[in-house]
Amino acid sequence: MHVLILGGTTEARRLAELLHGTPGLTVTNSLAGRVASPRLPPGEVRIGGFGGVEGLTAWLREHRVEALIDATHPFAGTISFNAARAAASAHVPLLALRRPGWVPVDGDDWHEAPSLEAASSLLPALGERVFLTTGRMGLAAFAGLDALWFLVRSVDAPEGPRPVRSELLLDRGPFTLDGEREVLRRHRIDVVVTKDSGGEATAPKLTAAREAGVPVVVVRRPPVPQGVLEVGSPEEAARWLGHMR
Structure with a gap:
């Protein structure tokens, strides 16, 4: 099973660590390349954009991706919408791994x-x-x-x-x-x-x-694609993959 993780976040790296070495699972981590010296996750890594929705759709098909996980930064809004459209076009299951936002507590201004x-x-x-x-x-x-x-x-x-x-x-x-x-x-x-x-x-x-x-x-965070299944932790994302297999 080939999984593509759109990463660059702490959660994406943690998910790659959880999945690394799993028998029968190939994980490709995609980084946008905006940081000069990123912390690389385990597994295969590609750096750079896909060329929009059409490019990502073609990549999913060419590399026979069977699951797509959007674990990008909450403010990387464009790639999340591209991922939703590409996953739908390529008929690839999509999961969004989005860390919960902060909540003010007593004393915050x-x-x-x-x-x-x-x-x-x-x-x-x-x-x-x-x-x-x-x-x-x-x-x-x-x-x-x-x-x-x-x-x-x-x-x-x-x-x-x-x-x-x-x-x-x-x-x-x-x-x-x-x-x-x-x-x-x-x-x-x-x-x-x-x-x-x-x-x-x-x-x-x-x-x-x-x-x-x-x-x-x-x-505040930008809007996200509607109708995409979301989880808040790498462990939940790993369990989702486990159920798919």
């Missing part, structure tokens, strides 16, 4: 925004020293806020427009609570911006912000 641009518009009323943790893509949305100072954290150095008054922090999760507390203290952060990525790897910044009384602007 969250301000939700539907987009990076909307998040940018909220910042002047919330603080002057911003911890921007939305990754290296989309920084142009904040480039016009010259009165604010930004600490921009990403895995790789960003390209294109970004805030003039900014400092770049290259780092990769998982992050610790003590480490996030130190980042807020050392840089005198008074507002945090994050996407609702979910998961535990980057969640400590939310706890650190709550403890420090720092507001958090949370960018």
